[in-house]
Amino acid sequence: MNSFRNLFPAIASGRARTYLDNAAMTQIAKPVTDRMAEFEADGRSNVKRGIYPLATRANESFEAARASVAAFMGAKDKDEVIFTSGATAAINLVAHAYGAGLKSGDEIMVGEGEHHANIVPWQMLCERKGLELVVLPVDGDGHLQIEKMVDLISDRTRLIAVTHGSNVTGAVTDVRIISNMARKRGIPVLIDGAQRAGHGPVDVASIGCDFYVLSGHKMFGPTGIGALWARPEILQDLPPFLGGGEMITRVSFDGTDYAPPPHRFEAGTPPVTQAIGLGAAADWMMGLDWAEITTAERELTQSLLDVLNQHKRITVWDPMGVAAGKVPRLPILSFTVEGAHPHDICEVMGGEGVALRGGHHCAQPLMSAFGVDATTRASLALYNDETDIEAFDKAITRMLKVLS
Amino acid sequence: MNSFRNLFPAIASGRARTYLDNAAMTQIAKPVTDRMAEFEADGRSNVKRGIYPLATRANESFEAARASVAAFMGAKDKDEVIFTSGATAAINLVAHAYGAGLKSGDEIMVGEGEHHANIVPWQMLCERKGLELVVLPVDGDGHLQIEKMVDLISDRTRLIAVTHGSNVTGAVTDVRIISNMARKRGIPVLIDGAQRAGHGPVDVASIGCDFYVLSGHKMFGPTGIGALWARPEILQDLPPFLGGGEMITRVSFDGTDYAPPPHRFEAGTPPVTQAIGLGAAADWMMGLDWAEITTAERELTQSLLDVLNQHKRITVWDPMGVAAGKVPRLPILSFTVEGAHPHDICEVMGGEGVALRGGHHCAQPLMSAFGVDATTRASLALYNDETDIEAFDKAITRMLKVLS
Amino acid sequence: MSAADDIYDAAIKDLAARARNMGRIEDADCSHDADNFLCGDRVTVEVALNGDAIENIGGKVRGCMLVQAAAAVIHGAAPGKDRAVLAEGITQARALLADGTPATGDWEGLNAFTPVQGHKHRHDCVLLPFEAVEACLADTDGTD
Amino acid sequence: MSAADDIYDAAIKDLAARARNMGRIEDADCSHDADNFLCGDRVTVEVALNGDAIENIGGKVRGCMLVQAAAAVIHGAAPGKDRAVLAEGITQARALLADGTPATGDWEGLNAFTPVQGHKHRHDCVLLPFEAVEACLADTDGTD
């Protein structure tokens, strides 16, 4: 048995058996729930201003969590990390705070294969400020066509927002090339790391991007928490997004002075316990052997592909070359079955104990590019193993029979 | 011993001994942590779209929590409740979504004694859209001067935002009168119930307001969660605030259609586990005898006042008549000590095991109205009892000696 | 047999296959897109009226087998009847899903959905095509 | 004695009381407000220079006893000295708080803060007046 399974009570107990919906939400790790439970059982308190012992302990735990998340992301300083309620909130923060400085006619470039979280905030920004949304297309198997970027960049391009890893196909974007090209032209780059973060620490310094976002619930951490890393030079001058307590220096009805980053961007009581949980998830993940895990994840992905490829009715929407192990990919894949709708597939396979997600995966433009309404998705995490593949194989066979 | 103490491990164990900082954050109740732990141990999943059994269970738990919170607030239908990451996020949501329809010259009225969470979002809205912020003043003991409201309302007043209960003085606002006056003039009212919610269920129907916000961590629930109730007629037409997954009906680069409420306002993966926790807190609180608890809280407040009134160096910033039990109040009070700064008071009392908060309490305009920089605050919750008053009494005596 | 399989019986499959017979109507009196925003399914319906009678129903279903089957039931039952038949269909569909009340008369075909009763999270699939036709008809009668 | 009391000894109280002697300076060469945004404390400083020498320091302290005491130490040590003395004061204050290195020379008065070393969350209180004077002087020298 995969040795990680013991750290996930829902997996170990078999209650979440054959859980292959990790791209939507992973199970939560015991080191995470333990640290959160300890924080609350020992007396929780609000952070940032208290003086009594519980309050200083809470604040130290909260700031230590920030440091852990910063280390997980490869940030130089913990204060480059802003806690948000999730990846979506983090992208919206950038769309509002960075977007506040943009003017009618400016352009935002997004990938065609993005999750709605990395499309809709930009559409709304464009609507508010009269900007143009420029779309960088994907090819037939969902890879961004980076070679088209140069032609699509203009002297009005103000931001490039792309995913690090697709939540539909598992395609990994070459974020270093994109950041490098953008940097030469002085254009900031936002990387949506929501999917990537569940598969090991990242390094914003070597990527060379300007914003990086992630979500706790996709990296074995709690729900209700996410993080935004931003280059400190940019953060320093960004106006706040949400208003409230703890993000100000002084408030009067004549005017209000804002606090320095990261506090300027953390209005109100933050998700304290969840931030501590995300810190625990980051710490735990940083202690693992990711070379080994990545190899295991690739092998299992290949096994999934092998199962699917046995059946003529099944088409895999597979990033080019990945099946053969040539390019980096996340252990996420989408498939369609002739004559069967993804919701029905998920229903039948769910009945067999196999958790899959069917639908547009919040990536309708990518579905349009593929010319389908919906796909069925299987996505792995470090606790999946061969027993899951066997169950998947059996359930696929049954599903093909039931939905014939 | 107070019978609630057993339901709060941090209190029962004495680790959070003499915890009198409940207005900043309450301790979390065992029925809440139990329900959250169960949800995760049994296999969590993302909500709103999944078809396999864990996903439908997650969705049912999430929507049941929405129904619980709706019942706690006195809402007719669960879909009038939007989950947010806290009260601050809820107020910002209204400032953006409702604010989107306002025009230069329109006016927003706020109370002078508000928490920054109910000031700064409106200041930022005024800045963005060229609106005017009109301030409804407080009197010398921090009560809103409702009688001035009529004169301050104009035909450009578009919203009145006031707190249900002050986080500094415990003063309770007569939100029914305000809502009634506003309603006659067609002006929506937002009530900030962050403090009030920790002291029992509320009833938006009988208040007659249009928006009501609260936070989980101040009502024995988890951090990272809050709720907005809004009148359905208003909600129906409000544009979304944050963009992302689960808040859309259809996304394409030609344009995007938004989902109906409440989903239109819940972009991205919500704080699933925390929403379930808030539902548990609401359920638990709805089962308690609030007449009895309120009496006990008032008696303890009186005991705190009695302790403070023994000392000539101490001034209590007490809502008029409350000491004598004449008007409703929350069990929150602020005091200043001649020759001693609140931070030093909190340090010394914290050393004695008494947790108090000192500072401006995110209510700097109220501090200015009082002519002070900061106060020291004691705030009670249902688990406080006479042992806390005794510890407070002893610590006050010691503090006065140390800081003489 | 696992819990989920019971809804995919021969009756449902048969109906779903028949949804393909529902062609498009060029000169419909009304057309409407109904979305299940939670799952992304979409039903496009077109209705041709003849006075108060439903002459023909067409459109396109992009959704699961249940959505297709429900569209096929409507397509089989409604044409040639008074428009009021639709309201009756919705009532019967809701009753069947709620507590298993068997459908009768024009809507007997709905009984194919009896196994869906135990699958609450799929009830909306059955109702989506009804809502689409209802909204479509509402566009034509000025009531609403 | 409880853990928190040790910082409120006679030396600190004495210093804090002396902060009141720090008057305002009408025609200062610079003035600056420094805020501890986390707790809300604010130090307003005014500095009168005579060439590179600090002639006088004035201002107003709205903060806890530690902020007051630190302001009093500066007010006692800096006037009459070259402006460079301030940088030395900050270095010594940081060293004292970090690992208890005793302050020496002009800044011996800082040793009153030795008990604060164990109260990490109060270190910023001691540093706030220094940061205020530093920012104030930075305004006058064009470096920055």
Ligand SMILES: Cc1ncc(COP(=O)(O)O)c(C=O)c1O
């Ligand atoms: C690629 C990608 N980006 C962003 C998001 C949004 O993350 P969240 O829902 O946690 O805010 C997701 C989650 O589904 C995702 O897969």
Ligand SMILES: Cc1ncc(COP(=O)(O)O)c(C=O)c1O
């Ligand atoms: C009266 C009042 N309103 C709003 C808030 C903001 O709540 P939160 O910090 O949970 O967003 C608070 C919390 O301190 C409060 O006391």
